[in-house]
Every structure is written in C-alpha cells, then in structure tokens.
Amino acid sequence: MHRRDFLRFGGTATAGAYLLPNASAAPDAVEEAAAAEDARRAQEGWIQLFNRRNLDGWYSMLSTSGRGVAETKGYLSVENGMIHVLGNPPKTGPVETGYFATNEEYENYRVRVEFRWGTTRFAPRLEAKRDNGLIYHVVGPDAVWPTCAECQIQETDTGDAWMLTGARAARSRNLFDLPETVVPGAPAPPPRPGATPPAPLVPVTGRIFKEGDFEKVEDWNVVEVVTRGDRSLHIVNGRINNALSMIQRPDPQNPGQFIPLTRGKIALQIEYAEMWVRRVEIRPGG
Numbered sequence: 064m065h066r067r068d069f070l071r072f073g074g075t076a077t078a079g080a081y082l083l084p085n086a087s088a089a090p091d092a093v094e095e096a097a098a099a100e101d102a103r104r105a106q107e108g109w110i111q112l113f114n115r116r117n118l119d120g121w122y123s124m125l126s127t128s129g130r131g132v133a134e135t136k137g138y139l140s141v142e143n144g145m146i147h148v149l150g151n152p153p154k155t156g157p158v159e160t161g162y163f164a165t166n167e168e169y170e171n172y173r174v175r176v177e178f179r180w181g182t183t184r185f186a187p188r189l190e191a192k193r194d195n196g197l198i199y200h201v202v203g204p205d206a207v208w209p210t211c212a213e214c215q216i217q218e219t220d221t222g223d224a225w226m227l228t229g230a231r232a233a234r235s236r237n238l239f240d241l242p243e244t245v246v247p248g249a250p251a252p253p254p255r256p257g258a259t260p261p262a263p264l265v266p267v268t269g270r271i272f273k274e275g276d277f278e279k280v281e282d283w284n285v286v287e288v289v290t291r292g293d294r295s296l297h298i299v300n301g302r303i304n305n306a307l308s309m310i311q312r313p314d315p316q317n318p319g320q321f322i323p324l325t326r327g328k329i330a331l332q333i334e335y336a337e338m339w340v341r342r343v344e345i346r347p348g349g
Contacts, residue, residue: 093144104344109175112165112329113343115144125161125333126207133161138333146340148195148333149185158185160207162198162330170326173289173346174199178216179282181337192218193336196225199288199295200327202312203228210312211327214288214297214305215273218280222273222297222304229313230324233264234271235294235306266309266321273297273304283341289349293323 094115101111112120118141123133133139137151138161152158180193188194194217201211208227215223226232277299278284287298297305311321331340 097144108346108348109344110346111342111344112174113146113340115141115341117141118146118163120166121163122166123161123163123333124205124207125159127159130205133163133333139163144341146331146343148181148331148338148340149183149335150181150337152185158335159333160335161333162207162209163333164201164205164328164330166328168327169329169345169347171291171348173287173349174329175285175287175342175344175346176331176340177283177285177342179284179339179341180218180280181339183337185335188335191335192220193338194218194332194334195336195338196332196334197286197288198227198330198332199290200230200310200312200324201330202324202327203315209330210324211330212295212307212310212324213332214286216286216332219276219278220273221278221284221286222275222299224271224273224297224305224307226268226271226310229268230311231266231268231321232271232295232307232310233266235264235308264309266311271305271307273299275299275302275304277302277304290325291349293325 097115118134118139122131123139124130125133125138128136136153138149140147140150142150149158174197176197184193196216197214198211199214201209203210206228210228210230212230212232213225213227215221215225217223224232279300285300289296289298293310294308295306295310296303310324312324314320314322329345
C-alpha cells in the first residue's frame with residue numbers, strides 16, 4: 064500500500080465511531096456528550112450536517128409521493144438524536160423508495176456517515192439483503208433515482224459504486240497508487256521504461272465492484288466518501304475498498320457528450336430496510 068499517496072488524497076481514515084449513550088440515558092447527558100464530540104470534531108475541521116434535533120438543511124423525495132412528505136408518512140423521523148429511516152411507514156400499501164438530500168451542493172470534500180441497520184424489512188425485499196446507499200454529486204431534477212454516484216450501503220456489498228441515471232465512471236487501476244495531485248482531465252503519467260502501457264480507462268454506467276468486505280452487519284459502521292475533482296474514494300470502517308476516476312454526467316447542452324461530475328448534493332437512500340443514522344458530517348478538502 065502506498066500510504067503516503069493515500070494520505071495525500073484523503074487523509075487518515077478513522078474507523079472509531081462515536082458511541083452515543085443508549086436511549087435509557089438522561090436526555091441532557093446524551094446531548095452534552097454529543098455536543099462535546101461535535102466540539103472535538105470541529106477542531107479537526109468537521110462540519111455537522113445533521114443537528115440531532117430535526118432535519119433542517121435536508122429535504123426528502125419519494126418515488127410516488129414526491130418531495131417533502133417522507134417525514135409526515137413516517138419514513139423519516141428524529142429519535143434519541145438519530146435519524147430513523149423507515150421506522151414507522153404506512154401500515155397499508157406498498158413502501159416507496161426515495162432519499163433525503165442536503166439543500167446545499169458540495170465539491171472537494173470528505174463526507175462521513177455513521178449508521179446501523181434496524182430489524183424491520185419491507186416488501187419486496189423481505190428476504191433480500193438490507194439495502195441503502197450514500198449518494199453524492201446529486202444533480203438535475205429530483206427523481207428516484209437522480210443523476211449521481213452512489214457508495215452502496217448493502218449487507219456484504221458496502222462500498223460498491225453505482226453510477227445512476229446517466230452518470231458514469233472508471234474504476235481506478237490500483238486503489239492505493241494515487242497521484243500526489245489530482246487534476247481533472249490531466250493525462251496519465253508515462254509508463255516506466257520497459258513496461259507495457261496500460262489500457263485506457265473507460266468509464267461505465269451501472270455497478271463498479273468494491274474490493275474487500277469491511278462492514279459490521281450487527282453493529283455501527285462508518286462509511287466515508289472522499290471526492291477530489293472527478294475522482295473519489297469509498298472507505299468502510301477505515302479501509303479503502305473502492306476508487307473511481309473520470310466521474311461524468313451527460314452534458315445537458317450537448318446531447319451524446321459527457322462532462323465531469325465534480326459537485327452536487329449529498330443524500331442517503333430509503334430502500335425497504337430500517338436503518339439508524341447518528342452522524343452525518345463533512346470536511347472540506349478531504
């Protein structure tokens with residue numbers, strides 16, 4: 064592993080999740096502990112995107128019901144200082160898919176999410192793997208699903224990439240051999256003398272598989288995405304397991320052409336499985 068190159072790109076990956084007191088603890092003690100952790104993390108440059116009281120700064124989108132109704136339908140709530148996903152959806156009728164997204168767009172950052180699976184599953188995925196996702200560089204009209212890149216959050220598949228609704232990317236050849244500076248569109252460095260030049264990277268849509276399964280199915284997990292220009296890293300519990308380059312979207316001004324996808328909103332998906340989220344934070348610059 065080229066540790067110095069990893070540090071240049073994304074900084075030190077930390078796996079230690081902040082453990083909130085359990086629900087039986089006094090509310091004041093929970094809030095004080097969380098505030099102290101926020102202050103400590105602020106010194107490291109982290110900005111909290113979830114305030115533990117409500118979903119200010121976020122909006123929701125459901126596949127059929129549309130924007131801004133997931134909270135009233137019981138798809139989203141804030142309980143014990145955490146976001147409860149699919150904690151109390153309607154008792155009749157099918158459950159919709161969707162997401163909740165930041166109002167603001169971001170670029171060149173490191174986003175960090177602490178989550179844990181709940182126990183309830185919903186049709187048509189009653190027997191399937193529990194599934195969700197951290198989606199980033201969300202652009203264009205709100206729809207399920209929007210144009211974006213996804214860091215998959217799914218049992219045994221966390222860290223896979225999905226390029227959604229026209230977005231595409233290439234899998235980096237070597238997860239740990241990252242250049243000192245990442246310049247979108249810059250040519251690749253020349254090969255070593257005598258080495259066979261590698262085949263050109265070709266961006267693709269759909270799924271780009273991870274390397275390594277680092278998720279803890281029955282415990283809290285930390286999922287991070289580091290973005291710089293048109294590149295990104297996926298980190299699960301402190302370990303890199305995917306790297307993308309040439310992240311692109313269709314050019315709205317030139318049909319059939321693509322442009323770099325380097326910024327957008329950040330969102331978490333709602334997909335047929337109960338989940339708890341206790342921290343969402345961002346650090347500009349990675």
